[in-house]
Amino acid sequence: MKLSKAFWHTLREVPADAVIPSHRLMLRAGLIQKSGSGIYTYLPFGLRVFQKVEKIIRDEHNDVGCMEVSMSVVTPGELWRETGRWDDFGSEMLRFQDRAGRDLCISPTNEEAITDCFRKSVTSYKQLPVTLYQIGTKFRDEIRPRYGLMRGREFSMKDAYSFHVDKDCLDRGYQVMYDVYSRIIEKIGLNYLAVQADAGAMASGEAQTHEFQVIADSGEDNVILCEGCGYAANNERAQTGRSSLDFGEISQLEEVPTPNKSTISDVANFLNIPEHQTLKNLVYTSVTGEEEQHVLVVLLGDDEVNEVKLKNFLGSNHLAAATDEAIETLGLVKGFIGPNDVKDLKTLVDSEVDVEKSYVVGAGKVDFHLKGYVFQRDGKNFEQVDLRLSRNGDSCCECGKDVVEKKGIEVGHIFQLGDKYTKSMNATVLNVNGKAIAPVMGCYGIGVTRLAASAIEQNHDENGIIWPKEIAPFHIYLAMMAKKDENKEIGEKIYCDLKKAGFEVLFDDRGLGFGAMMKDAELLGLPLAVVFGERDFVKTGEVEIRVRKNGERCKVALDSLVDHVVKTWKEI
Ligand code: ATP
Ligand code: MG
Secondary structure (H helix, E strand, O other), X not given: OEHHHOOOOOOOOOOOOOOOHHHHHHHHOOOEEEEEOOEEEEOHHHHHHHHHHHHHHHHHHHHOOOEEOOOOOEEEHHHHHHHOHHHHOOOOOEEEEOOOOOEEEEOOOOHHHHHHHHHOOOOEHHHOOEEEEEEEEEEOOOOOOEOHHHEOOEEEEEEEEEEEOOHHHHHHHHHHHHHHHHHHHHHHOOOEEEEEOOOOOOOOOOOOEEEEEEEOOOOOEEEEEOOOOOOEEEOOOOOEEOOOOOOOOOOOOEEEEOOOOOOHXXXXXXXXXXXXXXXXXXXXXXXXXXXXXXXXEEEEOOOOEOXXXXXXXXXXXXXXXXXXXXXXXXXXXXXXXOHHHOOOOEEEEEOOOOOOOOEEEEOOOOOEEEEEEOHHHHOOOEEEEOOEOOOOXXXXXXXXXXXXXXXXXXXXXXXXXXXXXXXXXXXXEEOOOOOEEOOEEEEEEEEHHHHHHHHHHHOEEOOEEOOOHHHOOOOEEEEEEXXXXXXXXXXXXXXXXXXXXXXXXXXXXXXXXXXXXXXXXXXXXXXXXXXXXXHHHHHHOEEEEEEOOOOOEEEEEHHHHHHHHHHHHHHO
């Protein structure tokens, strides 16, 4: 591609809301353009990257026998009603009606549509297992679209769905897809972790689910990793314990004044004890179907609630910390709530609270706490559940070693769905005994645009992007500084020779100065640059090769240029 004829415009300034590197650099390097909140046009050079990501995804899926389909972007509401998700999906689903008043939505995901396709075609176990996938546009009306393509409202995703006659077959198919996902990310060359994840409301029955997390400071997820045994989980799901804690002697329950001390740290400081010797008492409001209930959650003073675990335990559709009004209506005093003044509230005590040890808790009245509270002796009707958020320095549930916490970008998520969709949509096949059964499903999603953005998060410097070879929009940036026609012809010849050798070459023939050209070259971040400068060439007969990744440069004679480029390309 010759830049003099290309549609490519780099930017010096980007809007203030572009805070993470991939968002800033994609805008600055002229890869994408914003058209609305969370909605972007993919510009020619950006599109080349996404198409390369797609190709890697496609090749890996086709390689294991998956088959590509393309489902409609708009899906009828009646399909979503069959599984109950028309009502349950929430406001991320963009719903509308056609001229005849029929409900429709822009697909945020496609379990219903694929199950409908399956039930219209497959009748026998002999046609199983089968895995179908598609690559295309999804729309989710995200509450906070941000970070450019990282959390857009419209984005490109590959979604795959598999159907199996039983759980054993699903387990095998799931492992195949786990390996496919690993290979895709490895091929792009990113540093990632496959972690155990939370299945939320996606599945029925006991189900495996993993997320593929690209490790980056800008990640929105926290993952817990044990470097000892390799245990890795999203912290929504992680089960870790506190390392050994010290406690005081068991004593009588005693009321102590704690004037104006309503936070854990104030109380701990005032009483001169570590925070883990106090208990945090939090009231939550949970809604399940039509029913609303309040629950008391009790944790070690310096622990935080894992709301995902709490929501799963309660089976809530909606969960939030109780409002001040709700707390008052329950007759409780915020800042001084204790486990004994909650009357008939369900009380859930985190498993890390040792019910035989003595803690400081709220006394149920302003400016007082209770010292020496022992759950086993003083508590009533409580249940112990794992409800705390894991963190750095906890001990691993598998091997006991200390775990570390890292920031991750979820680029892929795979689930075992069970028969939730086939059952509710009456998609059955005849098994080997001629009996109608609902097959079990897996579903597998990977973000095309998010993968490209994550690649930039892991590979950039202050001057621009440093594309991994496999997904760079072009391989080589050929910069030509030549005024004389005979030298321009040499530039053209280099361009042709490199193309003939199989390289995708972006030929900067715009006649810009060296500085401006190199700025653009570094910003766009192609793996190699070849610099043909008239003045140097006339003096030495040499051309320069630059490696974007490590800044290495070497000058080579014109007639050995292609060989050197081929060699360097192999090495990087
Ligand atoms: P998140 O927790 O980040 O919202 P999700 O759990 O909703 O993600 P899935 O439904 O599992 O995501 O979708 C599969 C993949 O699609 C994700 O792993 C991610 O790569 C991509 N994806 C999901 N939402 C977005 C989005 N708003 N913008 C860009 N990519 C997205
Ligand atoms: Mg989401």
